[in-house]
Structures are given as structure tokens and as C-alpha cells.
Amino acid sequence: MLGRTTLSAVERKDRRFAIFAATPAGLTIAALFLYPLVYAFVLSLYELNDKRPEATRVVGLANYVRLLGDDAFLASLARTGVFCLFTVFGGVAFAVGMGVLLNQRFRGRAVARVLLLVPWAVPPVVNGIMWKLIFDGTYGVANSILMTLGIVDRPVQWLAVPDLTLGVLIFAEVWKLTPFLALMTIASLQSIPANIYRAASIDGAGSWQRFWRMTLPNLRGTIMFLLIVQSMWSIKVFDSIYVLTGGSGGPAGATTTVNFLAYLTTFSYLDRGYGASMSIAIMVIVILVAAFWVLLLGRRDKETRR
Amino acid sequence: MNDTAGPRRRVDVGRVAHRVAVALLVVYLVVPFLWMVVYSVYPSENLRSSPMSFAPTDLTLAKYGELFGDSGFVRSMTNSVVVGVATTVICMLLGSLAAYSISRFRFRGSQTLLLAMMTVQAIPAIVLAVPLFVLMRDFGLYDSLTGLVLTYAAFILPLVIWMMVSFFDSIPVNLERAARIDGCSHLGVLRRVVIPLSGPGFAATAIFAFITAWSDFFLAKILTGPNAETLPVRTAAFQGLFATDYTAAATAGVITALPVLALALVAQRWIVQGITEGAVKG
Amino acid sequence: MPRHQSILTRRSLLGGGLVLGGTALAGCVSPGGSAGSSASPSALSSGGEAGGEISILDDNTNQVFQNGLIETFQEQTGITVRNYEMANFNDLHDRFATMFAGQDTSYDVIMTWAGWSAEFGQAGWLQPLAQDSLPADVIRPALDAVSWDDTVYGLPKFASVQTMFWNKEHFERAGLDPDAAPESWDEFVAAAKKLTTDGRYGYTCDMGNPAGAYQNFLRTMLLCGGELYDADYTPQLDSEAGVEAMTKLVELYRDHEVMNPASLQITNASDLVEVFSQGNTSIVFNWPFQWSVATSDAATTSAATVGNGLIPGINVRSASIDGSEGYAISAFSENKSAALKWLEFAASATSQREIVEKEGWFPVSQEILDDPATEEALPVVATYEQSTEYVTRRYGTPWSNELDQLLSVHVNRAMNGDEEPAAAMRASQQELLPVVEKYLG
Incomplete structure (x- = not known):
């Protein structure tokens, strides 16, 4: 390694390069986000409903206070919570299961893994259309199958009953997003040294025990990443709801998550000041959730960093 | 777990269960998309009649052409x-x-x-x-x-x-x-x-x-x-x-x-x- | 990693710069600006000279404009249509909201209908028209779709009123007279019961999304002889008629079991037509365009087997809801006089004839309505003329979207048996009151 004293000249050069290299990306992001973000924040301090132009005024943080007492917002928050419970916990658990399943050696493993990419490649809009065709109450194939099997005797109205619609949405989101997470799980499983399993099987540990004692702890970093990514996606889910429920928020608002409510408030009700405060709140929630996962699971993060 | 399944007899039950699970998973991953493909190559009447009709003669790429x-x-x-x-x-x-x-x-x-x-x-x-x-x-x-x-x-x-x-x-x-x-x-x-x-x-x-x-x-x-x-x-x-x-x-x-x-x-x-x-x- | 003191300062400088820039930007961000500048533009009168170019943003309901009418318009007026865009109806509201909020000048003419006219009109985004210079030929009730609060914001491009369609073959098979439509609600329910057979439901509607729930509820309320608002726009949702309407809808579904359960998830009129024209339901209440779809080659129904008549009333003989569409001029347009020429052209006999004959919507031109050729091309026009004797409302208001959304929640709950009709209407009323107050108070 070079001596400490001779470094500073090189360092200065390095630094110049570092800034030069980071600038274009930084500028692109700043150019497109700085103004909109500031705009959004300023907007959130306004009472601004386009349909009441005369009532426009600065209200400071009043919109945020209003959020805390707004039943519709709190209900959508609870709905988002339920949605996340299934898509984040259920989804990540499912993804890890899929990963473990496809990490074992069997014929056709490569093909099976490739097929994980199918849902990932389907754009959310197409995903929404696809599940709408499948769960349609009149012509949907889901009903045809269930009726042929004799599980139900008349068509189920999947997209008319609130709980069922939320279920379909969860199913559609999990279908689309978890295979990608499974892929990451597989990648991470492959980096677990095989010899620790060998040692374990000599110790006579069963496969269940091996999973809990070896696989899972080794997946910790990955699981954190998956939880963060899936939480972000789940809280911000929009396209699928929009397409699946024909631009509404589902029967009895069953799929109106916070992000969808922010959309309705901003675009349908034209209550843009309040809608902006909702969006900023969502942003804060996403950051808090991500931070929560990092704090909970990320302790060893520093060690793994070179 | 990791390619380490030993040559033990009792693994066979697990093996079968594993293959079944993989098969189900593959169906789960692929079939919804395939259904949409089916939807795109059959006239909607075929899929809206009961029972559905998948006569090969009805297959059409007309919508793609359109x-x-x-x-x-x-x-x-x-x-x-x-x-x-x-x-x-x-x-x-x-x-x-x-x-x-x-x-x-x-x-x-x-x-x-x-x-x-x-x-x-x-x-x-x-x-x-x-x-x-x-x-x-x-x-x-x-x-x-x-x-x-x-x-x-x-x-x-x-x-x-x-x-x-x-x-x-x-x-x-x-x-x-x-x-x-x-x-x-x-x-x-x-x-x-x-x-x-x-x-x-x-x-x-x-x-x-x-x-x-x-x-x-x-x-x-x-x-x-x-x-x-x-x-x-x-x-x-x-x-x-x-x-x-x-x-x-x-x-x-x-x-x-x-x-x-x-x-x-x-x-x-x-x-x-x-x-x-x-x-x-x- | 080595630390760089100078970077720190440079970065903090940069950071400070960003904050400063942000503050400066914040100063520039004037969310309120858009509304103030266009609050009350003076009304536009017709008759002036017009030329130059216009740009139009339409929904995708009518094909006749791009299939020839635009050329006719250009020849007649010398105005160039620089851009005629047909966007998906479901996407339009978001596009308008964004464009108007950004005070965009790229479109001169936009498609509108009842709720939007009120909403965008109240926002100051539409150009009011002078009442005294409206074309004499335009049927007055059709102006409702483009007006709010005694201000006319545009001209209608077609009239649309719901009527009843029935499948005569189904009627015959069920032992009903295929040419005698049910005239009262009880007759309708009795017929629907007989028609609910062979794994098929007698009646289907489209209440799967907020607008659909509103429409189906409002229609039933009008059939009960009710009114959604009193003269001061005080909501009447929990009135006798409101509760009765909700009860009748729930009964159709839960007690008489004649309403196709899919009604609760059908989100648009075209899916409803599809169910009907494939012979999967016997009676629907729908918009006029149903006629041309249900009698087309792709349908199992035909002109001979589709019956059409007035919607059977509950406490009145009949009533219906309006879904007319029109064009309005953007308040930010830079060529309003030419834009007005387009509005007048779309409402004129030339355009109206094509809309009636090729697309099956009702005309907004008196001349075309009176023309015997119209009824020949579109037999449902006869029902339309009868329906004018009864109440037809839409109640487009600036708060229509909020109302649709909140009402649909309770309609769905009531239909699914999660809420008693009376409780559903009480809750809707309670939620609607502050909304109305916000916009009128």
C-alpha cells in the first residue's frame, strides 16, 4: 500500500474524480425531483382545493393535523396495514419458501428458476387485467374451476365483496412480486457455504433444524432487503388497484390503501393541498418502515461491508 | 438443504413431496399468464360459453393482426x-x-x-x-x-x-x-x-x-x-x-x-x- | 476510508445552496395562482370571426369526428384542427386535473359531462358561454350536462338517457308477452322472477364502481319519486324516497334474487351490454348505445328480439338518469372563438345526424330529433321522446366524485347485507352534508 504522506495529492485527484462521477446522476435526480418535491411540500402547507379557489390559503401544518383525525385516512392506513401484513410477511415468507424449494437439486431446476421470471416480467397494468379476467364474476375461469370441482355451486363475486376483493388484490400482488424476491433468496442461499450444512448433518441435525439454525440466520441480510423492498412496493401499490377495480378503490373502498386515497384526494376530489400532505405522510411512513427493518435486522450490516 | 440430501431412505417421502411442491409452484407461476395468452387467441364467445370451448379450429391471431x-x-x-x-x-x-x-x-x-x-x-x-x-x-x-x-x-x-x-x-x-x-x-x-x-x-x-x-x-x-x-x-x-x-x-x-x-x-x-x-x- | 475536510465544506456549501435554491423555488411555487387568474372570465358570445387552429381532447365514445366530421368542420369554417386526440374516458379526469392545475394551453376544446362541467366550471377552468347566444336548435334539457349553477360551460355533443331493454325471446320462453313491457316496479319484479331461470338472472345492472353505484341508486330514487337535493342543495339521501330506493335495490338482490350478483362488480356500461347481448340476462336499464351493440352481428340478440321501453317506476310511472356528454372550452385556450365554432358544429344537425345514425346516441338538435329518418335509424329514440314526460336528472355537482365514492361504500354494504338500507342512507347523508357545505358554504 502507498504511504500515508504521499496520499494527499492522489487523494485530491480521487476526490475530484469522485465528485465528477457522482454529479451527472445527482444532477438528473435533483433536476427532476427538487422542484416537484419542494412544490409538494409547499402544497401540503396550503388549504388548496381547486374547486374552491377562493378558499386557498396557507394553513401550515393543519393538513397534517387533519390527517390524524380523518377517519377515511386512518381506515385506509389500517387497510394498508392488512395488505402489508399479507404481502410483506406472507410474501417474504412465501418467497423464502420458494427459494428453499428451488435451491435443492432436482432435474429441471434451471427451468423452474427461469419460470420465476414470468410474473416479474408482467407489467402491473397487465397483471391487473389478467387477474380481472380470471376472477370476473360472470365469465372468470376461477369460478368455472371451482364450480367444476364442486367447491362452490354458484359463481363467487370476487370483485364485489370487500374482503374477497382485497384477497384478490393481495393474491395478484404476491403472484407478481414474490417470485423476484424468491430469486434473491436463491442467490443468497447459494452463497451459504455448503460445508456448514455438511457439518450439521454429521451432528445429526434434521432438515427442519438446519433450516432454523443455519439457513435462516444466514439469510438475515437478504430478508431485511426483501422486507424493505416489499414494504415499499406494498405501501405504494397503485397500478394493480387502478386496473383491477376499474379506477375506483374497490367495493366499499375495500382496496383503497393510503396511496390510493392520496390519488383519489388529489385527482378525483382535486383537494390537492390535503392530497399532498397525505403523500408526504406516506413518504415518511415508507422511510420509517425501511428504517425499522434496518434497525431490527441490520445490526450485522457493518460487518459484512468489506 | 444445499445439495446435501444424503443417500438416506427416508428422504424419498420428502423427495416426492418436494417434486409435488415444485410442480404446483410451476403451475402457479405460469398458468395465469398462459390463461391470458389463451384469452388472446380465442374468440371471446368461446370463453364465455359454458362449458368453455377450446376447439383448435377456433384458434385465431386476428387480434394480434388487428x-x-x-x-x-x-x-x-x-x-x-x-x-x-x-x-x-x-x-x-x-x-x-x-x-x-x-x-x-x-x-x-x-x-x-x-x-x-x-x-x-x-x-x-x-x-x-x-x-x-x-x-x-x-x-x-x-x-x-x-x-x-x-x-x-x-x-x-x-x-x-x-x-x-x-x-x-x-x-x-x-x-x-x-x-x-x-x-x-x-x-x-x-x-x-x-x-x-x-x-x-x-x-x-x-x-x-x-x-x-x-x-x-x-x-x-x-x-x-x-x-x-x-x-x-x-x-x-x-x-x-x-x-x-x-x-x-x-x-x-x-x-x-x-x-x-x-x-x-x-x-x-x-x-x-x-x-x-x-x-x-x- | 480517508476523510476529506475540504469535501465536507464543499458539500455543506452545496447543501446550503440546495436549501437556498429550495427556498427560492418555494417562493416561486404558488399553488393558489392558477385559480385566481381565471376565477371569472367573462362569458363568451358566438357570432364573431374565427380562424386559426384548435386542438381537441375528446373521450373515445364517438368515432364520427375523426371519421370525416373534422374535415367537414375545417371546410365549413376554415379553422384547422391541429390535433384531435381521443383518450380513454377513464383516464381523462386525471389528465384534465393535471393540465388545468398546470394552466396548460395545449387544448382548446375538451370533452365534458355533468359532474365535470360542475367541477371544472366551479374551479374556473372552463370558459362560460353567453346564454343569449346559444344555438336555437339545441334541445334545452341537454344543456344540463354542460351547466352548473346557472352558468353554461359548453354545448352537448349527444344526449343520453337510460331506458329499459329486454330480451323478447327470454320473455316468450318464460310465458311473458314479449311486446308488453313491465310498466310498474311490481310487474318488473314479477317478470324478472319468471325470467330468472336456466342459470340466468332476470335483471343485471352495473354498480361495480362508484359512478355505477351512484347511477343505479339515483335512478331508483327518482323512480320512487324522490329528489336527491332540495332547492338549496340540501341532500335528501336519508329521505323516505332514499331509504325506499335502497330497500328496493337490496330486495331485488337479496330477497327476490332476480339481480345478477355480477351486477356488483360490473364497472361499466359496455360490460353490461355484453351480458345482455350474449343472452345472459333478460332485462337491463342502460344507455342508448346499447341498441346498436345489441343488434350488431356479434350479438346473439337482434333488432327483432330486443325490446325497448320506459323504465318501470315505483311511485311514479317512470323516471331516468341522464348521461349526456358535451364539449367545453378550456379557460386557458388561446383561440376561444374558434373553439366555440367547434362546439356549435358538434351540436349542429350535420354532426348530430351521424352520431344518431352511426353510433346510436340521442340527438341534441331539435331538427334531428323531429326528423322521421332519425327514428327509423334508431328506434329507441321513440322511447327517448316518451321519457321526456318524466323526470330525468343527473345532479352533476362539483362534489359528484366525493358523493359517488362515499355513496358507493354504503350501497355496497347494504347490497352485501352488512348494513340495513336505512342505516346506509343515514350514514351517507351524514357523510355528504359536510361535503356539500364545504363547496356551497
């Missing part, structure tokens, strides 16, 4: 390709530069910068729609591919940088030092040493960027009109108020998904390998 003959649809396809490719190129170019700088020089605040970039990811697109629209219009970029590419680049860059940083982090620095001492510039090192070494990760990230740009619906819906309309917007529009064509929607859905699917399949080796090498260590 869509490929529709100049508006073809334009939206070209738009999507152009936007997807351009966004990916810009993201990978600017993103790997920035990621390299963050990964190798770890200047003070680089962690903060990284976090700030993730914050950008946390913003719901909904709140940015109106100001972005104003921005685009004022620069004459409303309903233009350039405007869309710039917007996507800004949205996707943070994730690209994040992924690339973790790939670069996993490459030993020694090689670069050697190259540097041989008189290679930083850019040269990045181009000749670092990116080739992170090949699969680079490819995986590029595909990730492409798919994200390709799939976007909301921003495209707000920022485009007839000229720069992309495939997802066009596809969603088959669900109209007085004219809904589900066969066309399914067909457009298949057309929208197929290129990405093909890309993902062709590049699957890199994707799996690429993800192994870095992303998950972040």
Missing part, C-alpha cells in the same frame, strides 16, 4: 422500446459512474447521499404528477419521449446506484490498484476492470431498469398524450366506458409482457448470478 395493424398501437410499442432502452442506457451510464464514486471513495456524506436517494424512492409518484407536468411543459417536453426518459431516469437512478454500489463493493480493490499504478485513469479502471468484473450484476441491474421503465403506468399516463403514449397506457385503455374489448386487452397484455419475458429469459443466467453477487448484501 393490433399490429393499428398505427397508434404500433407507435406506442416503438415508444415503449425507445423509452425503455434510452432510460436503461442513461441509468447504467450515470448510475455506474455515481455508484463507483460512492463505492470507492466513500467521501463523507456518501452514505447520506445513498440514503437520500432511497428517500426519493419513497415518494409516491402521485404527488409529483402536477409539478412534473408543469416542469415538462415549461421545457417543451410534455408528451415527448425525452421528457419521459428523463423522468424515468430520475426515478430509477437511485435504485440502480444502490444496486451497483453493492456490486462494486464486492469487487476486490487490489485489481484496480494494480491498474491504477499501470497508469490507467479512474474512468479506464471503471470501464476495463470494474464493470467487466461486475458483468452479471451490471446486466441484472440494466434489466431491472428496463423493466421498471417499461412497466410504468401512472407517470406515462400523466406525462404523455397521443405522441409519446407507451404500451401500458395503451393497454389499460382497452377498458373503456362504452367499449371494453377484453380480448384486445389480453392481447395487448401479452404483447406488453412478451418482450420483457423474452429479455428476462435470455438474460436469466446473469440475473440470478448478478443478484447473487451483490444486491442482497446491501
Whole structure:
């Protein structure tokens, strides 16, 4: 390694390069986000409903206070919570299961893994259309199958009953997003040294025990990443709801998550000041959730960093 | 767990269970999409009658022909390709530069910068729609591919940088030092040493960027009109108020998904390998 | 990693710069600006000279404009249509909201209908028209779709009123007279019961999304002889008629079991037509365009087997809801006089004839309505003329979207048996009151 004293000249050069290299990306992001973000924040301090132009005024943080007492917002928050419970916990658990399943050696493993990419490649809009065709109450194939099997005797109205619609949405989101997470799980499983399993099987540990004692702890970093990514996606889910429920928020608002409510408030009700405060709140929630996962699971993060 | 299933007898039960589970999983992954393909090649009457009729003689590619003959649809396809490719190129170019700088020089605040970039990811697109629209219009970029590419680049860059940083982090620095001492510039090192070494990760990230740009619906819906309309917007529009064509929607859905699917399949080796090498260590 | 003191300062400088820039930007961000500048533009009168170019953003309901009418318009007026865009109806509201909020000048003419006219009109985004210079030929009730608060914001491009369609073959098979439509609600329910057979439901509607729930509820309320608002726009949702309407809808579904359960998830009129024209339901209440779809080659129904008549009333003989569409001029348009020419052209006999004959919507031009050729081309026009004797309302208000959304929640709950009709209406009323007050108070 070079001596400490001779470094500073090189360092200065390095630094110049570092800034030069980071600038274009930084500028692109700043150019497109700085103004909109500031705009959004300023907007959130306004009472601004386009349909009441005369009532426009600065209200400071009043919109945020209003959020805390707004039943519709709190209900959508609870709905988002339920949605996340299934898509984040259920989804990540499912993804890890899929990963473990496809990490074992069997014929056709490569093909099976490739097929994980199918849902990932389907754009959310197409995903929404696809599940709408499948769960349609009149012509949907889901009903045809269930009726042929004799599980139900008349068509189920999947997209008319609130709980069922939320279920379909969860199913559609999990279908689309978890295979990608499974892929990451597989990648991470492959980096677990095989010899620790060998040692374990000599110790006579069963496969269940091996999973809990070896696989899972080794997946910790990955699981954190998956939880963060899936939480972000789940809280911000929009396209699928929009397409699946024909631009509404589902029967009895069953799929109106916070992000969808922010959309309705901003675009349908034209209550843009309040809608902006909702969006900023969502942003804060996403950051808090991500931070929560990092704090909970990320302790060893520093060690793994070179 | 890991290729270690010993030659024990009792494994057989587990083996069968495992194969069954894999088979179910494959069905689960593929069948919904295949159903949409079926929907696109049969007249809707066949699928709406009870029982459904799958007579091979009824198979038709008429909707595909219709869509490929529709100049508006073809334009939206070209738009999507152009936007997807351009966004990916810009993201990978600017993103790997920035990621390299963050990964190798770890200047003070680089962690903060990284976090700030993730914050950008946390913003719901909904709140940015109106100001972005104003921005685009004022620069004459409303309903233009350039405007869309710039917007996507800004949205996707943070994730690209994040992924690339973790790939670069996993490459030993020694090689670069050697190259540097041989008189290679930083850019040269990045181009000749670092990116080739992170090949699969680079490819995986590029595909990730492409798919994200390709799939976007909301921003495209707000920022485009007839000229720069992309495939997802066009596809969603088959669900109209007085004219809904589900066969066309399914067909457009298949057309929208197929290129990405093909890309993902062709590049699957890199994707799996690429993800192994870095992303998950972040 | 080595630390760089100077970077720190440079970065903090940069950071400070960003904050400063942000503050400066914040100063520039004037969210309220848009509304103030266009609050009350003076009304536009017709008759002036017009030329130059216009740009039009339409929904995708009518094909006739791009299939020839635009050329006719250009020849007649010398105005160039620089851009005629047909966007998906479901996407339009978001596009308008964004464009108007950004005070965009790229479109001169936009498509509008009842709720939007009120909403965008109240926002100051539409150009009011002078009442005294409206074309004499335009049927007055059709102006409702483009008006709010005694201000006319545009001209209608077609009239749309719901009527009853029935499948005569189904009627015959069920032992009903295929040419005698049910005239009262009880007759309708009795017929629907007989028609609910062979794994098929007698009646189907489209209440799967907020607008659909509103429309189906409002229609039933009008059939009960009720009114949604009193003269001061005080909501009457929990009135006798409101509760009765909700009860009747729930009964159709839960007690008589004649309503197709899919009604609760059908989100648009075209899916409803599809169910009907494939012979999967016997009676629907729908918009006029149903006629041309249900009698087309792709349908199992035909002109000979589709019956059409007035919607059977509950406490009145009949009533219906309006879904007319029109065009309005953007308040930010830079060529309003030319834009007005387009509005007048779309409402004129030339355009109206094509809309009636080729697309099956009702005309907004008196001349075309009176023309015997119209009824020949579109037999349902006869029902339309009868329906004008009864109440037809839409109640487009600036708060229509909020109302649709909140009402649909309770309609769905009531239909699913999660809420008693009376409780559903009480809750809707309670939620609607502050909304109305906000916009009128």
C-alpha cells in the first residue's frame, strides 16, 4: 500500500474524480425531483382545493393535523396495514419458501428458476387485467374451476365483496412480486457455504433444524432487503388497484390503501393541498418502515461491508 | 438443504413431496399468464360459453393482426422500446459512474447521499404528477419521449446506484490498484476492470431498469398524450366506458409482457448470478 | 476510508445552496395562482370571426369526428384542427386535473359531462358561454350536462338517457308477452322472477364502481319519486324516497334474487351490454348505445328480439338518469372563438345526424330529433321522446366524485347485507352534508 504522506495529492485527484462521477446522476435526480418535491411540500402547507379557489390559503401544518383525525385516512392506513401484513410477511415468507424449494437439486431446476421470471416480467397494468379476467364474476375461469370441482355451486363475486376483493388484490400482488424476491433468496442461499450444512448433518441435525439454525440466520441480510423492498412496493401499490377495480378503490373502498386515497384526494376530489400532505405522510411512513427493518435486522450490516 | 440430501431412505417421502411442491409452484407461476395468452387467441364467445370451448379450429391471431395493424398501437410499442432502452442506457451510464464514486471513495456524506436517494424512492409518484407536468411543459417536453426518459431516469437512478454500489463493493480493490499504478485513469479502471468484473450484476441491474421503465403506468399516463403514449397506457385503455374489448386487452397484455419475458429469459443466467453477487448484501 | 475536510465544506456549501435554491423555488411555487387568474372570465358570445387552429381532447365514445366530421368542420369554417386526440374516458379526469392545475394551453376544446362541467366550471377552468347566444336548435334539457349553477360551460355533443331493454325471446320462453313491457316496479319484479331461470338472472345492472353505484341508486330514487337535493342543495339521501330506493335495490338482490350478483362488480356500461347481448340476462336499464351493440352481428340478440321501453317506476310511472356528454372550452385556450365554432358544429344537425345514425346516441338538435329518418335509424329514440314526460336528472355537482365514492361504500354494504338500507342512507347523508357545505358554504 502507498504511504500515508504521499496520499494527499492522489487523494485530491480521487476526490475530484469522485465528485465528477457522482454529479451527472445527482444532477438528473435533483433536476427532476427538487422542484416537484419542494412544490409538494409547499402544497401540503396550503388549504388548496381547486374547486374552491377562493378558499386557498396557507394553513401550515393543519393538513397534517387533519390527517390524524380523518377517519377515511386512518381506515385506509389500517387497510394498508392488512395488505402489508399479507404481502410483506406472507410474501417474504412465501418467497423464502420458494427459494428453499428451488435451491435443492432436482432435474429441471434451471427451468423452474427461469419460470420465476414470468410474473416479474408482467407489467402491473397487465397483471391487473389478467387477474380481472380470471376472477370476473360472470365469465372468470376461477369460478368455472371451482364450480367444476364442486367447491362452490354458484359463481363467487370476487370483485364485489370487500374482503374477497382485497384477497384478490393481495393474491395478484404476491403472484407478481414474490417470485423476484424468491430469486434473491436463491442467490443468497447459494452463497451459504455448503460445508456448514455438511457439518450439521454429521451432528445429526434434521432438515427442519438446519433450516432454523443455519439457513435462516444466514439469510438475515437478504430478508431485511426483501422486507424493505416489499414494504415499499406494498405501501405504494397503485397500478394493480387502478386496473383491477376499474379506477375506483374497490367495493366499499375495500382496496383503497393510503396511496390510493392520496390519488383519489388529489385527482378525483382535486383537494390537492390535503392530497399532498397525505403523500408526504406516506413518504415518511415508507422511510420509517425501511428504517425499522434496518434497525431490527441490520445490526450485522457493518460487518459484512468489506 | 444445499445439495446435501444424503443417500438416506427416508428422504424419498420428502423427495416426492418436494417434486409435488415444485410442480404446483410451476403451475402457479405460469398458468395465469398462459390463461391470458389463451384469452388472446380465442374468440371471446368461446370463453364465455359454458362449458368453455377450446376447439383448435377456433384458434385465431386476428387480434394480434388487428393490433399490429393499428398505427397508434404500433407507435406506442416503438415508444415503449425507445423509452425503455434510452432510460436503461442513461441509468447504467450515470448510475455506474455515481455508484463507483460512492463505492470507492466513500467521501463523507456518501452514505447520506445513498440514503437520500432511497428517500426519493419513497415518494409516491402521485404527488409529483402536477409539478412534473408543469416542469415538462415549461421545457417543451410534455408528451415527448425525452421528457419521459428523463423522468424515468430520475426515478430509477437511485435504485440502480444502490444496486451497483453493492456490486462494486464486492469487487476486490487490489485489481484496480494494480491498474491504477499501470497508469490507467479512474474512468479506464471503471470501464476495463470494474464493470467487466461486475458483468452479471451490471446486466441484472440494466434489466431491472428496463423493466421498471417499461412497466410504468401512472407517470406515462400523466406525462404523455397521443405522441409519446407507451404500451401500458395503451393497454389499460382497452377498458373503456362504452367499449371494453377484453380480448384486445389480453392481447395487448401479452404483447406488453412478451418482450420483457423474452429479455428476462435470455438474460436469466446473469440475473440470478448478478443478484447473487451483490444486491442482497446491501 | 480517508476523510476529506475540504469535501465536507464543499458539500455543506452545496447543501446550503440546495436549501437556498429550495427556498427560492418555494417562493416561486404558488399553488393558489392558477385559480385566481381565471376565477371569472367573462362569458363568451358566438357570432364573431374565427380562424386559426384548435386542438381537441375528446373521450373515445364517438368515432364520427375523426371519421370525416373534422374535415367537414375545417371546410365549413376554415379553422384547422391541429390535433384531435381521443383518450380513454377513464383516464381523462386525471389528465384534465393535471393540465388545468398546470394552466396548460395545449387544448382548446375538451370533452365534458355533468359532474365535470360542475367541477371544472366551479374551479374556473372552463370558459362560460353567453346564454343569449346559444344555438336555437339545441334541445334545452341537454344543456344540463354542460351547466352548473346557472352558468353554461359548453354545448352537448349527444344526449343520453337510460331506458329499459329486454330480451323478447327470454320473455316468450318464460310465458311473458314479449311486446308488453313491465310498466310498474311490481310487474318488473314479477317478470324478472319468471325470467330468472336456466342459470340466468332476470335483471343485471352495473354498480361495480362508484359512478355505477351512484347511477343505479339515483335512478331508483327518482323512480320512487324522490329528489336527491332540495332547492338549496340540501341532500335528501336519508329521505323516505332514499331509504325506499335502497330497500328496493337490496330486495331485488337479496330477497327476490332476480339481480345478477355480477351486477356488483360490473364497472361499466359496455360490460353490461355484453351480458345482455350474449343472452345472459333478460332485462337491463342502460344507455342508448346499447341498441346498436345489441343488434350488431356479434350479438346473439337482434333488432327483432330486443325490446325497448320506459323504465318501470315505483311511485311514479317512470323516471331516468341522464348521461349526456358535451364539449367545453378550456379557460386557458388561446383561440376561444374558434373553439366555440367547434362546439356549435358538434351540436349542429350535420354532426348530430351521424352520431344518431352511426353510433346510436340521442340527438341534441331539435331538427334531428323531429326528423322521421332519425327514428327509423334508431328506434329507441321513440322511447327517448316518451321519457321526456318524466323526470330525468343527473345532479352533476362539483362534489359528484366525493358523493359517488362515499355513496358507493354504503350501497355496497347494504347490497352485501352488512348494513340495513336505512342505516346506509343515514350514514351517507351524514357523510355528504359536510361535503356539500364545504363547496356551497
